[in-house]
Amino acid sequence: MIERYIQFLGLDETLKLLEANERPLLPSIRINTLKISISEIKKRIEKKGNELEPIEWIPYGFNIVKESFNLGSSHEFLQGYYYLQNIASMLSAIILDPKPNDTVIDMCAAPGSKATHLAQLMENEGTLILIDKNKNRIPALEINLRRMGIINSIVLNMDAIYLSNLNTKGDKILLDAPCTGEGLIRQDKSRKKSKKMRDLEKMAVIQKKLLKAGLKGLKTGGKMLYCTCSIAPEENELVVNHVLNDLNNCSIVKISRDYGVKGLTEVFGINLLDDLKFSQRLYPHIHDTIGFYFCLIKKVD
Ligand SMILES: C[S@@+](CC[C@H](N)C(=O)[O-])C[C@H]1O[C@@H](n2cnc3c(N)ncnc32)[C@H](O)[C@@H]1O
Incomplete structure (x- = not known):
């Protein structure tokens, strides 16, 4: 993992990242x-x-x-x-910017940190469809919805890869994708050693399928936020690059503020879509947050 960090961050920055990962959040x-x-x-x-x-x-x-x-x-x-x-998680709903009368879909919603924030920005109006595949995580989601007084949501325990079966399209879609969580080392030191290259590869396959399903489920003119609590290019820019290369009706949108640093447009010797510079990365050593990635995508026709 560290060798890979050196490849895309350089040695000096990698050392700063590793030091920052040791500091409490x-x-x-x-x-x-x-x-x-x-x-x-x-x-x-x-x-x-x-x-x-x-x-x-x-x-x-x-x-x-x-x-x-x-x-x-x-x-x-x-x-x-x-x-x-945490701040990175709060920024997700802010960047997606749902409005009170929108239909909003959170494809991986449990336990509801971002979902309850989406409802807050929607002023508890409109329709908030909350999906999670893991049945064991649904109770935590429901408890949080009840505790926070959310009344505009429905919860669906299903695989979001089959989003199109719902026959509903979203004005805004959040895909807080399942990932290796290597951006969470500051909160959970066990992640330093528990994740291997094969975990990255396995997650990337799922992430690509979910991103494709989400973009298909987006209304024309709608926006989708792809995010992960990982700084691995394999789970971020490389996923978006792979999916958008096959689609001509979706484009990456510039996020209205610079919360993080620019996404990568070249990594591990591979040239990526130039617009990935509009995606953003948050790093523990620069932004004093967990490691995080955001990419806002618009469906143009
Ligand atoms: C990063 S967590 C989501 C955290 C949540 N968005 C929050 O802010 O509280 C990823 C979630 O994706 C769910 N998940 C994984 N694969 C899925 C799939 N194919 N369809 C729907 N949910 C999935 C997991 O059960 C997990 O709850």
Whole structure:
């Protein structure tokens, strides 16, 4: 894995990445404005001895710079006034930018971090279709939907590769693809050694199938966000490049702000679609987040 990092990041940056992976990640929360105002919940959390710091770009997102007790066990948490969520994950819904009357499909939704955020941005209106293949993860999704007061969603336990069987098309589609999770090393050190090249290859096959199914299920003029908590090009640019090379009705869209650095347009000696420069990568050593990748795609006709 490290040899590969050196190939696409260079030695100096790889060392910085490995060092950053050893540093703990600040926990952060997303305030659920469907249920409470930012000022009210902030006051309540801070009164209990916690210190919050605003997150740039996310008016209802805060880093917890001092945590006086586990914020996942407070009354306010159980009442769904906030969600414990990392910044990279929060950016996904913001980039997809769903509107209240949209039909939005989250193809890999459990346990619902991004799904509950999509509902928040939709102001609990429109239609939010939440799919996950893993039956064991559905209860966590449903609990989070209930806790956060989401009433515009339906949950489907199915393989999103068969999205077209639903006979519904989305204005916005989120594919937070299953991946090796190698961007999560800061949160889970076991991932340093648990993932092998064959895992990357296996995931890439599934990711390509899901991305194709998602683009097929998108309305003309609709947008789809492909994202992963991985920095591996095999799970990111190479997946998008493979799928879009075969399609002439989809194009990569520039994300409205530079949250991360540009996606790769050349890697491991392979030239990729030039527009992949519009996709973005978040790195622990540059952005102080988990490792993450976003690519926004539009269906043009
Ligand atoms: C990265 S996690 C999703 C996290 C979720 N989006 C969130 O923000 O809480 C990937 C999810 O994809 C689901 N999954 C894997 N393959 C799938 C498939 N073919 N169809 C639908 N869901 C799938 C897994 O069960 C897992 O819950």
